[in-house]
Amino acid sequence: MSVAERESLAVLARDFGSTPLGPRDLSAKDLDEVLHNLPPDLDPFVESKFIVCEKYFKRKVESLRKLQRDFLDGTPHGYRGAYLEALVQERMEHDDEEILHHLDGTIVNYVFTLQLRTLPRELDLGVAFASLKNLSSINIQCAGFPNSSPGLSMDDARLLGKALSATKALTSLAITNSRLNDDTFASLTGALDGEVACSVVNLDLGHNKLSHHSMTLLVDKFIKAEISVLASLCVRDNFLGAKGGCILGSTLSGNHTLKSLDIRSSQLGDEGSQAILQGLQLNSSLHHLCVAGNRAGELSSRALCEVFNRAESQLISVDFSTNKLCKQDIVKISSSLNSILDKKGTKCLKMLDLRGNPGIGLADAAMEVIASSLEKSQNVFI
Numbered sequence: 001m002s003v004a005e006r007e008s009l010a011v012l013a014r015d016f017g018s019t020p021l022g023p024r025d026l027s028a029k030d031l032d033e034v035l036h037n038l039p040p041d042l043d044p045f046v047e048s049k050f051i052v053c054e055k056y057f058k059r060k061v062e063s064l065r066k067l068q069r070d071f072l073d074g075t076p077h078g079y080r081g082a083y084l085e086a087l088v089q090e091r092m093e094h095d096d097e098e099i100l101h102h103l104d105g106t107i108v109n110y111v112f113t114l115q116l117r118t119l120p121r122e123l124d125l126g127v128a129f130a131s132l133k134n135l136s137s138i139n140i141q142c143a144g145f146p147n148s149s150p151g152l153s154m155d156d157a158r159l160l161g162k163a164l165s166a167t168k169a170l171t172s173l174a175i176t177n178s179r180l181n182d183d184t185f186a187s188l189t190g191a192l193d194g195e196v197a198c199s200v201v202n203l204d205l206g207h208n209k210l211s212h213h214s215m216t217l218l219v220d221k222f223i224k225a226e227i228s229v230l231a232s233l234c235v236r237d238n239f240l241g242a243k244g245g246c247i248l249g250s251t252l253s254g255n256h257t258l259k260s261l262d263i264r265s266s267q268l269g270d271e272g273s274q275a276i277l278q279g280l281q282l283n284s285s286l287h288h289l290c291v292a293g294n295r296a297g298e299l300s301s302r303a304l305c306e307v308f309n310r311a312e313s314q315l316i317s318v319d320f321s322t323n324k325l326c327k328q329d330i331v332k333i334s335s336s337l338n339s340i341l342d343k344k345g346t347k348c349l350k351m352l353d354l355r356g357n358p359g360i361g362l363a364d365a366a367m368e369v370i371a372s373s374l375e376k377s378q379n380v381f382i
Helices: 003-014 028-036 044-050 054-066 078-093 097-102 125-131 154-164 182-191 194-198 212-223 241-252 269-280 298-309 327-344 364-373
Strands: 113-116 137-140 172-175 202-204 232-234 260-262 288-290 317-319 351-353
Touching (some): 154 182, 182 212
Parallel strands (some): 172 202, 232 260
């Protein structure tokens, strides 16, 4: 390439912001040269509209990584998608109302996921969500970050509920580490459209301050409706207590959509954990269960054995770690699994995690039987 040609391409790169070029205006080689020399402060909305080169957006994403910006590696929508999602997220977090004027066909076709660490105060979040027609996954974390409020306020929760109601394709919703309590959760669910709630397939409310009162609202809004499709629920690290376990347990007995339940470290106690397992005695859809860290003991071990003994149980993995199972409880579980092995093999169960229980180490023979029962999968954790 001659000096004159290089200078000409340099001018094109310098003026790209005011006179952008499409990919068909230059040869691939010349276009690559221009993209390598674009000014670093180029308007990102010009980038999103006129540049389609994945190599260019890969460099942009790598620069975001160096600046410790969050983005998803391996996004199914390429580096351009990852960059545009990060761009929209940043503008929303900074309450930049200008973003609403740029949610045209180019951007909305690439934004499927948003992760917000603080909610905007001036920008109309409902208008933004409604414009993002492909937005299917929203992750809210509003506690512990610089310049953010200490969790969601009542107004925040109400406005968020209304904004979520404007989404058109929502299937995954996570509101974690946001200090949600019973009052703010009631405000959120009260403003949330019922049909949108029933479209949620994956719901994560972990690491909040929810009690059994919120569990009642959750069940009514996301699970009990006939059109509910909720398949994965995480309410780990909350304050649900035994009453919360009883509320959820009674719901599980008649549920046919939930496949995964994570309720670890939610202060269920033995009674609440037992209620969850009793609900599963009439459930044939749940595949993955985690009740770790809930002080589950004798009552729960009996209920777990009853679940294992049911021919209809579809459990594949059970995490019962860091509870209060004693030697006798481990022996009961061992006998139950051994009985199943003698009759019909191990059915669906492939993983049983019993680590951190006081009975481990005191019931070696029982653990050998459990390991033998699941020998094919080799996924017993002790």
